[in-house]
Amino acid sequence: MIQTLDASRRWRWILPFLGAVVVAYALLAPLTSLDAAQAINLPLLADKVWFRIATIIAMFVVLATAWNIIGGLVGYAAFGNVAFFGIGAYTTGMLIAKAKWPFLLALPLAPIAAAIFAALVGLPLLRLRGHYFAVASLGVGVAVGELVQNLDYGGQPIFGGASGLFLPIFSIDNRGLFFFYLMLGAAAIAIAVTWLVLRSRFGYGLIAIRENEEAAAVMGVNTTAYKVAAFALAAALTGLAGGIFSQWNVFINQDNTFPIEYNVQMILMAMAGGTGTVFGPAAGAILLQLLIQFLSGSLPITLDLPFVPSDARPVLAQIILGLLLMLVVIFAPRGVIDFFGGRSRLSLSYLRRSLRETSI
Amino acid sequence: MSTVATAQLELQNVTKRFGGVAALDGVTLSVAKGDILGIIGPNGAGKTTLLNCISGIYPPDSGDIHWEGASITGTAPHKVARLGIGRTFQVVKPFGSMTVRENAAVGALFGSAEARLAPKAAFVRADEVLELVGLTPKAGLSVTALTIPDRKRLEVARAVATRPKLLLLDEVMAGLNNVEIDEALEMVRAVHATGVTVVLIEHVMRVIVGVCRRAVVLDFGQVLAEGEPEVVLRDERVIEAYLGERYAKRLRA
Numbered sequence: 030m031i032q033t034l035d036a037s038r039r040w041r042w043i044l045p046f047l048g049a050v051v052v053a054y055a056l057l058a059p060l061t062s063l064d065a066a067q068a069i070n071l072p073l074l075a076d077k078v079w080f081r082i083a084t085i086i087a088m089f090v091v092l093a094t095a096w097n098i099i100g101g102l103v104g105y106a107a108f109g110n111v112a113f114f115g116i117g118a119y120t121t122g123m124l125i126a127k128a129k130w131p132f133l134l135a136l137p138l139a140p141i142a143a144a145i146f147a148a149l150v151g152l153p154l155l156r157l158r159g160h161y162f163a164v165a166s167l168g169v170g171v172a173v174g175e176l177v178q179n180l181d182y183g184g185q186p187i188f189g190g191a192s193g194l195f196l197p198i199f200s201i202d203n204r205g206l207f208f209f210y211l212m213l214g215a216a217a218i219a220i221a222v223t224w225l226v227l228r229s230r231f232g233y234g235l236i237a238i239r240e241n242e243e244a245a246a247v248m249g250v251n252t253t254a255y256k257v258a259a260f261a262l263a264a265a266l267t268g269l270a271g272g273i274f275s276q277w278n279v280f281i282n283q284d285n286t287f288p289i290e291y292n293v294q295m296i297l298m299a300m301a302g303g304t305g306t307v308f309g310p311a312a313g314a315i316l317l318q319l320l321i322q323f324l325s326g327s328l329p330i331t332l333d334l335p336f337v338p339s340d341a342r343p344v345l346a347q348i349i350l351g352l353l354l355m356l357v358v359i360f361a362p363r364g365v366i367d368f369f370g371g372r373s374r375l376s377l378s379y380l381r382r383s384l385r386e387t388s389i
Numbered sequence: 390m391s392t393v394a395t396a397q398l399e400l401q402n403v404t405k406r407f408g409g410v411a412a413l414d415g416v417t418l419s420v421a422k423g424d425i426l427g428i429i430g431p432n433g434a435g436k437t438t439l440l441n442c443i444s445g446i447y448p449p450d451s452g453d454i455h456w457e458g459a460s461i462t463g464t465a466p467h468k469v470a471r472l473g474i475g476r477t478f479q480v481v482k483p484f485g486s487m488t489v490r491e492n493a494a495v496g497a498l499f500g501s502a503e504a505r506l507a508p509k510a511a512f513v514r515a516d517e518v519l520e521l522v523g524l525t526p527k528a529g530l531s532v533t534a535l536t537i538p539d540r541k542r543l544e545v546a547r548a549v550a551t552r553p554k555l556l557l558l559d560e561v562m563a564g565l566n567n568v569e570i571d572e573a574l575e576m577v578r579a580v581h582a583t584g585v586t587v588v589l590i591e592h593v594m595r596v597i598v599g600v601c602r603r604a605v606v607l608d609f610g611q612v613l614a615e616g617e618p619e620v621v622l623r624d625e626r627v628i629e630a631y632l633g634e635r636y637a638k639r640l641r642a
Contacts, residue, residue, distance in 0.1 A: 228508065230511075236501065241482040247446070249467050252467065
């Protein structure tokens with residue numbers, strides 16, 4: 030008994046420690062790309078590819094953490110959050126490309142536009158329950174993307190149409206480093222917002238709604254207002270990521286700002302990491318995005334997969350991802366975050382207990 | 390005239406239909422400030438529907454509900470709660486992922502508009518109401534670990550934490566044994582002693598006679614009898630409604 034306790038205590042620090050190493054590496058590696066660092070012959074830890082992958086990971090940390098506010102805290106399975114990403118991207122993109130606004134002035138309008146849109150569609154949609162809300166929100170996600178691509182005014186596409194929208198390049202030294210830290214800042218904001226919400230009256234109201242909406246209402250929780258506010262908050266954070274993406278990527282179109290698979294990916298990341306928690310969705314986003322990049326062969330460390338031609342690897346990545354997520358949902362429904370901090374340990378009995386919890 | 394002046398809660402001709410069934414059929418009653426009113430009646434008499442109409446879960450089809458002189462007919466549940474009307478549910482509805490203490494704190498964080506507390510103070514208030522209902526030793530537990538009587542206590546604690554002026558209790562003593570009923574009676578008296586008006590639905594007659602000053606009998610959505618509990622319970626129509634005509638005749642004989 031004593032021995033097993035000691036053993037678990039000895040290993041308890043492993044996951045948080047690994048997490049801290051990853052975070053420290055992500056924060057510090059970019060600095061080696063600075064001229065000053067290169068001048069004193071520091072090894073280059075972050076090249077162009079590194080920045081590209083790390084910025085995408087940070088972007089998914091924002092998306093999954095933002096989804097968690099409506100999906101994890103309020104328990105409303107929003108399947109159309111990519112609409113907010115696209116709206117954020119196009120708000121900033123249009124202001125820069127057409128109105129010639131500077132990027133840093135155009136960026137704050139991305140979350141605002143996304144939040145206003147979420148509040149407007151949220152008022153009717155959040156009256157729906159369960160599956161109805163999920164399907165309706167999915168419809169919104171698809172519809173907005175189509176509208177953006179197809180809206181014309183006087184024969185001219187308003188938002189660049191099918192050929193997309195080109196933005197002038199944001200001229201700054203170390204662009205890769207700048208946009209990575211910017212996206213990382215957005216991720217930090219998303220996590221901090223979740224942390225604050227969970228400690229506030231607002232957060233208790235949201236969880237009360239998730240657990241029992243009627244009971245929450247008779248306690249005095251304005252359920253409609255709270256749900257709409259949570260939806261708008263999730264949209265604002267998602268829109269912020271979209272706004273950064275538009276200037277980072279320089280080119281935006283329907284395919285890269287309204288991809289339907291993002292809807293599913295952000296939910297799966299939040300679930301794999303742990304819905305309703307502060308750091309779970311971020312952990313899930315980092316792990317799954319690394320896995321996606323690894324399986325599709327874009328990481329420096331890679332495995333040659335037998336029988337798989339290299340152009341089929343992204344498809345294979347999706348298949349393996351799907352299988353893995355089925356296992357996570359069945360055997361670790363509270364996500365990987367449950368193993369951090371020593372509350373639970375991955376063991377056969379843990380898997381058995383989870384299976385009992387998740388099956389009929 | 391005087392009843393109008395002192396009534397805190399007043400229902401006039403409240404009717405609520407579900408399809409062809411009138412769950413409430415022209416119910417008129419009033420509750421004075423500081424009263425303890427018992428509502429009894431056979432299953433399906435409309436007792437819970439009455440609470441649902443007052444607390445705003447169902448808008449009545451017709452009739453008026455007045456609270457402290459103003460109409461609250463069809464007002465949304467959260468607004469009714471903010472006006473100072475708290476309630477429990479017959480089928481308990483705890484917030485499953487929260488601890489007992491957090492459940493009670495939600496009541497204190499929201500509830501009556503003038504009594505809303507910030508998180509820190511809300512947890513202090515939560516501890517007070519848990520003490521009142523005797524759940525202090527279980528404050529840190531997950532609600533899923535609670536027995537049914539404890540869950541009923543938590544329903545009351547959560548409602549009391551909202552600092553209501555009127556507390557609507559829907560069968561908080563159903564399924565409790567005699568000892569537990571005595572404890573629950575103490576709990577209701579303790580809440581009432583803090584100046585809260587109480588309306589309680591109960592099947593256990595000992596409860597009605599034990600704490601209520603007045604009882605209203607509902608049958609098929611209508612008020613069948615009203616008055617002091619001992620008198621009402623001896624009313625022939627009431628016995629008939631509960632036990633059937635033949636039993637009532639036998640009692641008479």
